[in-house]
Amino acid sequence: MEAIRHHTGKVYPLNRTNVDTDQIIPKQFLKRIERKGFGQFLFYNWRFHQDGSKKDSFNLHNDKYIGASILVAGDNFGCGSSREHAPWAIEDYGFKVIIASSFADIFYNNCVKNGILPIQLPAEQVEHIMQQAEQTTYQLHVDLATQRLYDDDDWRISFEVNDYHKQMLMNGWDEIAVTLTYEDKITSYENQTLGV
């Protein structure tokens, strides 16, 4: 997993609440057995008509969001299905940071395990960022070490992230390798509990 310590990028506003993982990546794209290449299917039904042509009304197609790497959305982002294809698609499309007023639990975990930083902010702050990004080409800087988020106009706030997730993201840990250093403890638990 790629480490993320500091990130600067353009913000893409998705002004919807309860965006479920079926919207992030519809089921017809879950049949592949690879982990890569899902970005082309991100928000597929919102981006494309049935015949594959673009839906111009969907704002991700807007020129000013080309190359955006910070996604901002409303409450309860990533709810529904546990499909990790959702963060895979988001990451593969080019997003590194997601800002929302709340996240669904499974999705949040899935992001962290894929080097995507999910930032939960109060609704007013999310609203502020959303408006900025809707009005202009808006760039944000994220510093994970100091847990700060700021723009080029001196607007800045701090955000919360639990230390375990922070360390994992900043170091790009392979979590399994970490856990395997606890093998003695796992074995001893098994011996005591399962009588193995």
Place this chain on the structure above:
Amino acid sequence: MSQPKTIVEKIWHNHVVTEEHGKPDLIYIDLHLVHEVTSPQAFEALRSKNRFVRRPELTFATMDHNVPTKNRQEVRDEVSKKQMETLQENCQQFGIELADINHPDQGIVHVIGPELGLTQPGKTIVCGDSHTSTHGAFGALAFGIGTSEVEHVLSTQTLWQAKPKTLNVQVNGNLPVGVTAKDLILAIIGKYGVRFGTGYVIEYTGDAIRSLSMEERMTVCNMSIEAGARAGLISPDETTFAYLRGKRHAPQGECFESAVRKWKSLATDEGAKYDATVEIDASEIEPQVTWGTNPAMCLPISAHVPDPKQALNQNEQQEIQHALAYMDLQPNQAITSIDIDHVFIGSCTNSRLSDLQKAAKIIEGKQVHPSVSAIIVPGSLSVKLQAESEGLDQIFKEAGFEWREAGCSMCLAMNDDIIPPGGRCASTSNRNFEGRQGTDARTHLVSPEMAAAAAVEGRFIDVRHFVKQPV
């Protein structure tokens, strides 16, 4: 006397492998259920890093999401076929028991776990599927995980998890006649919303919960995730033990009795504290129908579709407008005036034998409306065979339903069971998200009884009135 504890605290305590300050706990996983869609990348990663499956005997796999429900011998979709073959190869290589498409135990992972007795009180159970919460009906701590976590459990049989907060959903009173467990969980989500359970494990308590059968409890716990909770459970009781007795993987004979004593001690202690509690009066609940694009957009059958003008704030107004546009419904339209053209009875929420029995009771001697196409997809091959031995398949077929093979089918429409664009389905599944049952398809979540009645009428109707009509 020690402090009273909730079942969640007890199960957690029993599964902590290590706890360190400033870190989540490392908890042990007793049962890992695997299916074809969320596992291939996990197995591939194990291979590429030269890792192995730590406890193949605590892992059980099946094929459900992708499998065709007719013409079973020939999987026409090459990509689906590849995914199923990959699961087969992975299970073979890593020594995992697999109920494949031709196996008598095949079925939806959340139907067969309980059926085989793999699901038991006090276990920690995970699966790369958000409806793993279903197994909580037995007093197990069961939750959905992503593919990275699937890989983690395969490799270490553990997960790093922060101890969850507990939410008591207390259901007082009793459900009126003709109102089902599905209506109950839809009404709870309708009242409290799709995110009130986020960050919590829900424990369902109260008289109405105690009087539910195991299959009804599974329906309730199944949809905990639609309230945002990764897990939802019910303290085990005599109903739980009676269900498990004699199940293939449940303890047998003397061992069963001693297991029951242990399981009894898991139930939440009198006076235990929850982080939050909400209450709902079961006696006030009517049959429910969702009108929108998330499960909280749900109303009693007697109600009218909301009017965005009456919304409490701008956000809600926008949500309602979006949903009505997608669902092609008019503000203030009566729920009973919504015509449907598809009916799906199935899914990990409502595809067990009792669901089919209840739907059959409604449908018996009647005909599916000429403008409706209706399918029944049993949750497992075992459910299918039991239903057939009771003649349920005949009742459905004579009424004009299609009787299919077991799988997830039209709940997520990954196989060929897809609602066409613009189609409208009365569905016993769990999600009415945009496009869930097919691109531009519209889903209304209901109970099996309500789905059966809608199949006959071609629109929604209060099943309680429907039953009273002379046949």
